Amino acid sequence: MRQKTTDLVGVDGCKGGWYAVRQHTRTGAIETRICASFAGLLAWVPAPAILAVDMPIGLSSTGYRACDAEARQRLKWPRSASVFQTPVRQTLGIREYRTACDLNREATGKGISQQAFNILGKIAEVDTSLRASKSDASRVFEVHPELAFMQLQIEQGGEAAGLKEGKTSEAGHAKRKALLNPVFGATLQTALDERVARHAQKDDVLDAFAVLWSARRIAAGSAVMLPDDEPRDGALLPMVIRY
DSSP: OOOTTOOEEEEEEETTEEEEEEEOTTTOOEEEEEESSHHHHHHHSOTTOEEEEESOOSOOSSSOOHHHHHHHHHHOTTGGGGSOOOOOGGGTTOOOHHHHHHHHHHHHSOOOOHHHHHTHHHHHHHHHHHHHOHHHHTTEEEBOHHHHHHHHHHHTTOOSSOOSSOTTSHHHHHHHHHHHHHHHTHHHHHHHHHOOTTTOOHHHHHHHHHHHHHHHHHHHTOOOEESTTOOBOTTSOBOOEEO
16 A cells, blocks of 8 residues: 555546646645656656556567456456557557558467557557656556446446447546546546647546546555456566556
8 A cells, every 4th residue: 555645647648648637645636737758747746656547558579468358358348349459569669550560460460450559659658668767667557447437337336347338429428427526526527628629538538537546546455456466578567457
């Protein structure tokens, strides 16, 4: 368990870089910010603050991550589709989609989705930062927001499965916002109202708040960990999703 005075941050990648929701634990105050780089984000919220981020951290060289498989199993269809195949470490730094697909196929027998390719740069940012600092590697945790929304749904009396509505649909936005409202109230609406559309989508805001909710659970030692044996990749980073 972390100190009660440790700030907590929920982070989601966005068009402007990284959308972050920071809770100042001494006061409970919440502020949002878009950081252009992950290194800048870490500098804004220095150790020992806990950062939970919706981005793959540990990267397999063979393509298989048990955390992804377990996440899909828990979310069930159709939300299991939100957990895409994590690219292999060999694709980091590759800027051509076809080349990245070839490298991934060479290692796994499968290419990668356009969605996965589009965030390769952000995956590399996180990887570079965490490989460069053991301190940061020990305080940055991978979270999948759809698992957080599922857990919120369970705790509010709903079924133990991912949400049926997609996050970009009107119904999906309303459902996710309704799950977060009892936790964050007016603060969430303020963040949505202050969002700059060219830098962040509405679902980026909701995802970051869901990830912050998981950061609270990580700090309290109550987060679910997939898988529970904490496998490491070739760079000794954990291939683990927490929520």
